[in-house]
Amino acid sequence: MFFRFVMFFKYQFTNKTCFLNMLFNIRSTKNKRLILCNISKSNNMDLSTKYMGLNLKNPLIIGSSGLTDKVDKIKKLEDNNAGAVVLKSLFEEQINAEVYNVADSGSNDYPEAYEYIKEYTKDKTINEYLALIEDSKKAVNIPVIASINCVTDTEWIKFAEDIEKAGADALELNIALLPSDPFAEGCDSEDIYYKITEKISNVISIPVSLKMSYYSAGLAKLIYNLSASGNVKGITLFNRFYNPDIDLDSLEISSSNVFSTPDEYTLPLRWVALLSGKIDADMAATTGIHDGSSMAKQILAGASAVQIVSSIYKHGPEYINTILKEFEDIANKHNLSSIDEMKGKLSFHKNKYSRAFERVQFMKYFGGIS
Numbered sequence: 453m454f455f456r457f458v459m460f461f462k463y464q465f466t467n468k469t470c471f472l473n474m475l476f477n478i479r480s481t482k483n484k485r486l487i488l489c490n491i492s493k494s495n496n497m498d499l500s501t502k503y504m505g506l507n508l509k510n511p512l513i514i515g516s517s518g519l520t521d522k523v524d525k526i527k528k529l530e531d532n533n534a535g536a537v538v539l540k541s542l543f544e545e546q547i548n549a550e551v552y553n554v555a556d557s558g559s560n561d562y563p564e565a566y567e568y569i570k571e572y573t574k575d576k577t578i579n580e581y582l583a584l585i586e587d588s589k590k591a592v593n594i595p596v597i598a599s600i601n602c603v604t605d606t607e608w609i610k611f612a613e614d615i616e617k618a619g620a621d622a623l624e625l626n627i628a629l630l631p632s633d634p635f636a637e638g639c640d641s642e643d644i645y646y647k648i649t650e651k652i653s654n655v656i657s658i659p660v661s662l663k664m665s666y667y668s669a670g671l672a673k674l675i676y677n678l679s680a681s682g683n684v685k686g687i688t689l690f691n692r693f694y695n696p697d698i699d700l701d702s703l704e705i706s707s708s709n710v711f712s713t714p715d716e717y718t719l720p721l722r723w724v725a726l727l728s729g730k731i732d733a734d735m736a737a738t739t740g741i742h743d744g745s746s747m748a749k750q751i752l753a754g755a756s757a758v759q760i761v762s763s764i765y766k767h768g769p770e771y772i773n774t775i776l777k778e779f780e781d782i783a784n785k786h787n788l789s790s791i792d793e794m795k796g797k798l799s800f801h802k803n804k805y806s807r808a809f810e811r812v813q814f815m816k817y818f819g820g821i822s
């Protein structure tokens with residue numbers, strides 16, 4: 453009771469208007485007992501948490517995207533209570549182009565391709581990226597996670613050292629693999645995850661997370677092995693790929709939605725729940741998390757944090773507060789007072805209905821449709 457009272461005042465002091473209103477209400481009401489009774493019932497959740505050893509004031513991370521490619525945007529995200537940001541990815545091609553520049557490879561076998569890459573990277577070189585990290589770190593207090601989009605384990609890896617030196621709190625590797633070659637073995641394409649994460653962990657000491665795709669024959673085992681290797685501290689589930697579509701008017705290939713829809717959150721939810729408690733890495737859930745309820749579900753399933761992009765594009769940075777408020781209301785409703793208490797409460801590991809996360813067939817009972 454006393455603890456709740458102290459927590460209540462701590463919370464009110466963080467919001468002066470609210471605190472003054474409360475004083476006014478207590479002074480002006482005839483029923484002080486009722487107010488004090490409500491105070492004692494108030495249950496303000498402690499939203500702080502840890503992700504890959506980083507201290508987050510809350511588990512809502514803004515995912516890698518155009519929302520995080522400029523310092524002023526990042527500052528605005530912090531002002532609206534984002535727990536951390538993952539910077540827009542630097543692409544492996546950009547880093548490799550820098551490598552070619554350093555080597556002054558004028559005798560490239562494919563001068564046109566070389567010129568193209570140079571042109572492509574002109575506006576966004578690694579130096580600009582390092583400056584983005586440095587300037588963001590000066591401008592905000594929340595963790596700044598750098599991101600590299602990569603598919604090979606070539607020379608670009610040594611540039612990870614520069615990213616660490618620039619002050620990034622962690623590095624997310626966005627490994628975009630589409631196992632589309634019918635002649636390649638599954639383990640060949642998955643080998644790249646091991647190679648890249650091992651090489652990266654040899655050159656840097658900040659935590660490394662792996663943002664991976666769900667295309668894998670043995671996804672659970674792959675993630676288990678990667679986490680057991682000690683080379684990754686975090687797993688981000690899942691990379692949302694650009695998907696082509698078909699335009700039936702022009703009979704041309706078009707692009708499908710760039711933004712996710714709110715019903716997409718169930719894919720990461722299943723895998724977070726299945727892997728929670730079984731792997732030695734923190735999980736960040738991403739894709740389709742558009743509100744406080746889908747955020748709460750991911751934490752209940754076992755995620756340490758969520759990464760959100762589409763809904764912030766649609767509603768603006770202020771929407772972070774709406775999501776957090778809804779999330780907190782849900783936690784309060786169930787008397788959950790901390791992220792630790794909430795995390796994994798309904799994971800496969802703990803939930804008596806755990807088989808539900810493995811179920812893949814629709815049945816009348818589960819689908820609700822006969």
Ligand SMILES: Cc1cc2nc3c(=O)[nH]c(=O)nc-3n(C[C@H](O)[C@H](O)[C@H](O)COP(=O)(O)O)c2cc1C
Pocket residue numbers: 515516517518540541542599601626663690691692710711712713738739740741759760761762763
């Ligand atoms: C416009 C846009 C740009 C993105 N750029 C990147 C990127 O550079 N690197 C990356 O890892 N993910 C990128 N993503 C993917 C997001 O980080 C996120 O994983 C995905 O959008 C799913 O989250 P959401 O459902 O909240 O949108 C981008 C997404 C969008 C919509």
